[in-house]
Amino acid sequence: MSAQNMLAQQLALMRAVEPESNYEHDQTRLTTTLVPSDQLLAVERHIVDFWTRRQIPIRNTAYQSIQDPYTRAMAVEPDLESYLQLQNRLKHLKWLSETQSWSAIELEGLIRPNKSHQSIATIAKRLWLLADADSNLLDPQKPNFYHSALVNSVKRFQKRHGLTPDGIIGSETLKWLNLAPSDRSLLLSKNFIQRAEFMAQQLDRFLVVNIPAFEMELFNNGRIELASKVIVGKPYRQTPVMSGSISNVVINPSWRVPKNIMYNDLLPKVRENGHYIEQRNFDVFDRNNKLVKYSAEQWSELARGPFPFRFVQRPGGSNTLGRYKFYFPNDDSIFLHDTSDPNLFNRSNRALSSGCIRVEDVEGLANWIAANLVKDKQTWVDRHVDKKKTQWFALNSTLDVHLVYWTAWIDKNSQAQYRNDIYHKQSLTTVATNSIEHNNDL
The missing domain is CATH 2.40.440.10 (L,D-transpeptidase catalytic domain-like)
Known part of the structure; x- marks a missing residue:
């Protein structure tokens, strides 16, 4: 890879983290024209400043002594574990975004192992493109059949996305299969840098x-x-x-039960069953911190109105x-x-x-x-x-x-891991709707 392309790739990563910056202009020039050496040095300073602000050192500490600006540019990389694997993954996702159609796969119901479905061919190709299959596992004799080798690839994909690896293709597995490569790249870039900055401090x-x-x-x-x-x-x-x-x-x-848990979780159970307090080893105290005792029927009735008590669960x-x-x-x-x-x-x-x-x-x-x-x-x-x-x-x-x-990182096996944005903190414009219940596809 040329020095300009290496710098352009770093700028793309930086843009994902700081979208309001002017990195896009520099990145475009680096990928379309031969940039003069003085301008190349200016881009280099932007990159060094980006990592310095995050307390992340440059890997080659002697890069400033390199005279040739193009050789020097190739030395300006952060000293980060898994950085090479990250860049390789981002290059691959960029290639997918530029060369592959990624229209949404639509599905009603579930696809179970050893069954046939018209979307199997598209799913098999997508797993191969995302490197969750060693080759395109489509069976030319039965292109719509969900066979065991493809099931194993789906399980690998599900595990890599924090899903139950059961091989059953449903809404959650489909959501991640439909995630556009550009959005994968954005998620991975932003989260990788956030983690790197955190770890450096x-x-x-x-x-x-x-x-x-x-x-x-x-x-x-x-x-x-x-x-x-x-x-x-x-x-x-x-x-x-x-x-x-x-x-x-x-x-x-x-356990001193917080008020919100007492009102929202415990009192409804006490209303249904006044024995719940005794069965779960709770002591109940009034506002004067005095232990109070009532029958199960009385507790059930008291739980239906104002409740001037607090619960403490015994060890x-x-x-x-x-x-x-x-x-x-x-x-x-x-x-x-x-x-x-x-x-x-x-x-x-x-x-x-x-x-x-x-x-x-x-x-x-x-x-x-x-x-x-x-x-x-x-x-x-x-x-x-x-x-x-x-x-x-x-x-x-x-x-x-x-x-x-x-919600994304490179693991110790150099695999890109993704997880559901359970609190909706990292919205993406083209991500399929995040489902909160994602323990499996059923």
């Missing part, structure tokens, strides 16, 4: 929760020491994008917070915790909570914090025997935690 040890990916990663000295599935807030009770520092860990926490196996609570001060009362319903982690759409983050590998996170941050390690061991006694543990240093929102 972090300290050696931190925890990051990617909300739309439903994933948590614990970084320590540049490597991932723990990864886990998580559950995040529902679209109408969103987990906020924010940062904080875990300062305390609680074993066997009690134990049925506690909503589970065994651990990881507390970090914030105005939204958000924290990380265990769960009493681990089966929910089997879903692909895990936007299921009231805003807090539930961690699947909560034992792994607790053990890492105990080994690295907890002051009183002996008490930590002792308290694990009693599963109903609450114990707060102070840390000898805090652990930074970041709740972020990235």
